[in-house]
Amino acid sequence: MILLINTDLLVIGGGPAGMTAALKAAKRKAEVIIVERYHELGGQLTKQTHRFFGSKSEQAGTRGIDIARGLTKEIQNMSEIKVLTEATAQGYYEDKIVTVSYQNKFRKIRAKRIIIATGASEKMMLFENNDLPGVYGAGAIQTLMNLYGILPGKKVIMVGAGNIGLIVSYQLLQAGVEVKAVIEADSEIGGYLVHASKIRRTGVPIYTGHSVKSAIGESSVKGAEIIKLDENWQMITGTERFIKADTICLAVGLRPLVSLLIQADCAMVYVPELGGDVPIRDENLKTTNDQIFVAGDAAGIEEATAAMLEGEIAGLKAASEIGYLSEDVVEETRRLKRELKKLRGGPIGRKIRRGLSKVRGDDNVKKNRYSHLR
Amino acid sequence: MLKRTGIPTSDDLQSVTPDKERLLEGPVAIIECFNEIPCDPCFYSCPFKAIKKFDDINDKPELDYSKCTGCGNCIASCPGLAIFVVDYPKNRLSLPYEFLPLPSVGDKVWGLNRAGKSICQVEVIKVKDPDKNDKTAVITIRLSKKYLMEVRHIKVGDLDE
Ligand SMILES: Cc1cc2nc3c(=O)[nH]c(=O)nc-3n(C[C@H](O)[C@H](O)[C@H](O)COP(=O)(O)OP(=O)(O)OC[C@H]3O[C@@H](n4cnc5c(N)ncnc54)[C@H](O)[C@@H]3O)c2cc1C
Ligand code: SF4
Ligand code: SF4
Numbered sequence: 001m002i003l004l005i006n007t008d009l010l011v012i013g014g015g016p017a018g019m020t021a022a023l024k025a026a027k028r029k030a031e032v033i034i035v036e037r038y039h040e041l042g043g044q045l046t047k048q049t050h051r052f053f054g055s056k057s058e059q060a061g062t063r064g065i066d067i068a069r070g071l072t073k074e075i076q077n078m079s080e081i082k083v084l085t086e087a088t089a090q091g092y093y094e095d096k097i098v099t100v101s102y103q104n105k106f107r108k109i110r111a112k113r114i115i116i117a118t119g120a121s122e123k124m125m126l127f128e129n130n131d132l133p134g135v136y137g138a139g140a141i142q143t144l145m146n147l148y149g150i151l152p153g154k155k156v157i158m159v160g161a162g163n164i165g166l167i168v169s170y171q172l173l174q175a176g177v178e179v180k181a182v183i184e185a186d187s188e189i190g191g192y193l194v195h196a197s198k199i200r201r202t203g204v205p206i207y208t209g210h211s212v213k214s215a216i217g218e219s220s221v222k223g224a225e226i227i228k229l230d231e232n233w234q235m236i237t238g239t240e241r242f243i244k245a246d247t248i249c250l251a252v253g254l255r256p257l258v259s260l261l262i263q264a265d266c267a268m269v270y271v272p273e274l275g276g277d278v279p280i281r282d283e284n285l286k287t288t289n290d291q292i293f294v295a296g297d298a299a300g301i302e303e304a305t306a307a308m309l310e311g312e313i314a315g316l317k318a319a320s321e322i323g324y325l326s327e328d329v330v331e332e333t334r335r336l337k338r339e340l341k342k343l344r345g346g347p348i349g350r351k352i353r354r355g356l357s358k359v360r361g362d363d364n365v366k367k368n369r370y371s372h373l374r
Numbered sequence: 375m376l377k378r379t380g381i382p383t384s385d386d387l388q389s390v391t392p393d394k395e396r397l398l399e400g401p402v403a404i405i406e407c408f409n410e411i412p413c414d415p416c417f418y419s420c421p422f423k424a425i426k427k428f429d430d431i432n433d434k435p436e437l438d439y440s441k442c443t444g445c446g447n448c449i450a451s452c453p454g455l456a457i458f459v460v461d462y463p464k465n466r467l468s469l470p471y472e473f474l475p476l477p478s479v480g481d482k483v484w485g486l487n488r489a490g491k492s493i494c495q496v497e498v499i500k501v502k503d504p505d506k507n508d509k510t511a512v513i514t515i516r517l518s519k520k521y522l523m524e525v526r527h528i529k530v531g532d533l534d535e
Contacts, residue, residue, distance in 0.1 A: 050453065051453035052453060053412065053454070061453055062508075063508065063509075066508075173473070174474075189377055189378070193377065193408055194406075194409075194452075196376075197376075197382065199380070200488065201486055201487070201489070201527040203486065206379055208377075209378075305412070342430065345412075347409075348412060348432065
């Protein structure tokens with residue numbers, strides 16, 4: 001017999017969004033279960049050894065791993081929260097039940113509300129020989145290096161000059177690995193310029209307007225052929241150049257992990273600014289399925305500060321819908337939304353703002369990408 | 375150009391460098407943070423309120439050179455490692471450093487410019503790595519005046535390499 005567990009709130013994913021959501025709801029006395037497929041809480045934060053950007057009030061300046069440790073401790077001290085690690089949410093069923101494989105056993109969970117905070121997965125990039133051993137995703141390299149202390153190689157070519165590419169380059173340098181170059185297809189660096197400058201001054205060249213044409217090597221990476229791109233991202237023949245390396249690291253973007261949301265019939269839209277398919281939701285992060293909220297990178301690729309604020313808003317709203325009302329809910333929600341708005345206010349947030357304008361409102365619901373499945 | 379290469383231009387730098395008179399007065403922070411990003415820890419780190427309060431978290435930091443004492447408190451607070459303190463009269467530069475091994479006082483090391491080129495030898499005169507800095511050490515070096523505005527990183531290890 002498969003055990004059925006009942007709870008007020010189920011949080012799927014124990015990254016910063018899921019952790020803050022659980023804490024907010026539990027502090028209002030809601031009974032919460034967090035399921036996390038990894039063996040500890042923290043999500044992306046467990047790999048981030050660098051100091052975080054963002055607002056000081058949401059722990060900017062603190063290293064990602066320390067933010068994760070702090071939140072984990074807070075969660076352990078809350079008797080209202082039950083954490084299941086090595087627990088992967090597998091499916092959402094019509095009877096509003098979520099199935100979970102928990103330490104190799106199957107469980108069913110029925111919750112009054114669900115917050116999906118599953119984060120994101122890495123995008124792959126097409127080029128010749130991209131299946132050669134030595135071609136890694138940035139996430140894999142961070143996991144090897146920062147969690148297990150294993151170096152991926154000695155000489156690395158980084159592909160992608162967004163924040164992830166720049167930060168992982170810096171972490172590789174700190175680990176004593178030589179970063180031969182950062183390759184970026186766009187004509188400008190996408191990540192924060194302070195990150196770019198800090199690797200540049202160690203001597204790492206950043207080639208904007210370039211891409212990888214092919215990985216070179218027989219049984220493993222021996223280098224890469226890079227090539228210049230024109231303004232339409234077309235390769236300019238004759239500009240090929242060989243760079244010697246034993247590792248090619250791809251940091252070309254993330255895509256929200258939304259399969260559970262699709263299963264749960266949440267209306268989805270394709271929003272390139274947010275990284276791919278994302279659910280339509282209102283200001284409280286409620287999707288078109290009344291039982292389900294979304295928060296963090298699963299709602300659109302952004303930053304940890306935004307993920308935590310979204311988690312808090314969703315957690316608060318979910319708790320009050322379940323019936324755990326407290327006087328300060330309105331004021332607190334308003335404050336969180338104000339913070340989020342401030343964060344997304346600048347030029348860096350422009351893309352996010354444009355993306356968000358596509359996930360609200362009835363007109364957008366009609367564009368549901370998966371309605372034909374019904 | 376900064377957005378293509380990661381190397382700030384002289385125009386960029388001019389906008390964050392105090393005039394000669396202020397430089398001659400003694401140590402002062404140079405904040406090389408050139409794009410509007412949602413970030414503000416530097417403001418909270420300054421005991422002298424020399425960094426203006428951010429109206430909007432996306433604002434670029436603004437330093438009041440007359441209030442800045444060059445104490446260096448802000449250096450390790452910046453996640454972008456973008457803050458340096460230049461002491462013109464004493465030929466000293468303080469910079470953030472997050473690599474191991476840390477240099478020792480008295481060491482001669484390479485001074486690197488913003489493009490990562492070794493341009494001169496410098497002498498390490500202070501190494502501060504207190505717990506409150508959370509693993510970002512602040513290294514003070516002595517170097518020739520003409521390189522004070524050029525050197526922004528050091529390379530520890532054999533000088534012959
Ligand atoms: C290299 C790098 C550097 C970064 N630097 C910064 C920075 O300086 N400042 C900043 O603000 N942000 C930074 N970020 C971004 C930040 O880490 C993410 O935005 C943030 O972690 C998103 O939080 P999240 O909770 O939505 O997702 P995640 O942190 O990805 O957490 C999702 C969790 O869900 C779990 N999960 C997924 N599917 C399931 C399932 N089916 N069942 C159970 N569990 C599941 C995953 O195991 C994971 O633990 C960086 C990211 C990277 C990759
Ligand atoms: S050097 Fe000291 S006084 Fe000047 S800005 Fe930094 S913290 Fe403030
Ligand atoms: S802390 Fe550093 S990166 Fe952040 S705003 Fe201040 S100077 Fe810029």
